[in-house]
Amino acid sequence: MSALVAAATPTTTWYLVLAAVLFGIGTVGVLVRRNPLVMFMCIELMLNAVNLSFVALAKRLGDIGGQTTVFFVMVVAAAEVVVGLGIIVSIMRKRPGANVDDISALKG
Numbered sequence: 001m002s003a004l005v006a007a008a009t010p011t012t013t014w015y016l017v018l019a020a021v022l023f024g025i026g027t028v029g030v031l032v033r034r035n036p037l038v039m040f041m042c043i044e045l046m047l048n049a050v051n052l053s054f055v056a057l058a059k060r061l062g063d064i065g066g067q068t069t070v071f072f073v074m075v076v077a078a079a080e081v082v083v084g085l086g087i088i089v090s091i092m093r094k095r096p097g098a099n100v101d102d103i104s105a106l107k108g
Contacts, residue, residue: 015056022049034099036088047077 022045029042051070058066091098 012056012060016053019049019053036100040088
């Protein structure tokens with residue numbers, strides 16, 4: 001019974017594989033989808049995958065530096081979400097069918 005429990009305990013490799021899968025899903029979403037809101041969510045998914053790998057490796061190495069980095073990345077990401085999501089939602093309200101190519105025309 002204890003061998004079964006030991007085999008089911010997640011290791012650092014499991015977390016790194018999960019982070020790689022999440023990053024891959026986010027990358028495919030950014031490359032395939034043209035909706036700015038979906039692309040924004042995929043970028044956030046990629047950011048969280050990197051955060052997961054930082055935390056997993058910090059735990060494995062016994063260093064708090066990775067967890068501290070994740071804390072600051074999440075603070076910056078929260079500010080980015082507030083500003084970016086506000087801009088994207090306001091554009092999507094004015095033009096419901098807008099895609100990334102339309103938004104790139106807004107460059108000054």
